[in-house]
Amino acid sequence: MAVVHSPNSACPTQSRGRGTRTALGGRVRQQRSVGDSTDVGAPPAPESTVVDASQSGHQSNASGTWSSPGGISDGETLLSVVYAFQAKHRVGMADSNPEEHCGIGIRGVAIGIDSFVWIALLFVSILVAGVFTGQVETSAQGLNTDLEEGSASMALGLWLVLALGYHTVMEWQFGKTIGKALVNIRVTSTGGAGLTLGTASIRNVLRLVDWFPGLYLVGVVGIAVSDRQQRLGDRLAGTTVVSA
Numbered sequence: 001m002a003v004v005h006s007p008n009s010a011c012p013t014q015s016r017g018r019g020t021r022t023a024l025g026g027r028v029r030q031q032r033s034v035g036d037s038t039d040v041g042a043p044p045a046p047e048s049t050v051v052d053a054s055q056s057g058h059q060s061n062a063s064g065t066w067s068s069p070g071g072i073s074d075g076e077t078l079l080s081v082v083y084a085f086q087a088k089h090r091v092g093m094a095d096s097n098p099e100e101h102c103g104i105g106i107r108g109v110a111i112g113i114d115s116f117v118w119i120a121l122l123f124v125s126i127l128v129a130g131v132f133t134g135q136v137e138t139s140a141q142g143l144n145t146d147l148e149e150g151s152a153s154m155a156l157g158l159w160l161v162l163a164l165g166y167h168t169v170m171e172w173q174f175g176k177t178i179g180k181a182l183v184n185i186r187v188t189s190t191g192g193a194g195l196t197l198g199t200a201s202i203r204n205v206l207r208l209v210d211w212f213p214g215l216y217l218v219g220v221v222g223i224a225v226s227d228r229q230q231r232l233g234d235r236l237a238g239t240t241v242v243s244a
Helices: 073-095 104-133 148-174 178-182 197-204 207-211 217-222 230-235
Strands: 002-005 012-015 019-022 025-035 036-040 138-139 140-144 186-188 239-243
Touching: 002 148, 012 239, 025 239, 104 140, 104 148, 104 186, 104 217, 140 207, 148 197, 148 230, 178 186, 186 197, 197 207, 207 230, 217 230, 230 239
Parallel strands: none
Antiparallel strands: 002 012, 012 019, 019 025, 025 036, 138 140, 186 239
C-alpha cells in the first residue's frame, strides 16, 4: 500500500490496488470504480417511509407530503378524475338521447298545418291568373274570378310552383316549414348537415310522386318500410326528418 500526499490537502491519501481511500474531514470515502462511490462512516441518509396506498394510488414520504406515482400532484389527479367523469357523462347522455327520426303521425300534423299555407297560395294563384287573363270582376262582395279552362290550368300550375317553392325555400334556409316549426321537427341530410338548394329541390319536386295516388299514399308506404322514416323524396335527396 502506497501513501500519496495531495498538494491541496493536509490529509494523506492511501492507495491500494482495487481502490483509493481518502481521509476528508474525519470521513473515509472509498472509491471502487468510476461513477460508483460508497461513503464509509457517514451517517445513513433518511429513508422515505412508503405508505401502503394500493387503494388510492398515492404514497407519502417522511415529511408527510402526499404525491401520486410518476410525480403527479394530488390536485392534478383529482382534476383528471373529474374530467374523465364529465366526459363519460356527456357520452352517456348522447347515447341515451339519440336524434329521433320522425314518423307518419307527427309529419302528418305538420302537413295539415302547412295545408293552410297551400290554400292561401291557391287564392293568390287564382287571383293572379284572373288578373292576367282579364277575368276578374269587382262587386259589392269583393273580387270575383271566373276562370275558363286555360286560365284555370294557369292558376293550377302557378299554385304548384308557389307551393313547392314554399317548401323548398323554407327547408333550404331554415330546415323547416311553418308546420314543421310548430311541431318541432326539421329536415336534415342523412349526415346531419343542413340542406342545399339542390337537395331541397329534389326532395320537394318528388313530393308530387309521393302524393300519388292520393293523400301521400306512396310517401306513407315509403316511410313505413324505411329504417330512417324516409319517403321517396327523402331517399333520392339523401334527407331525413328528425326532431328539432
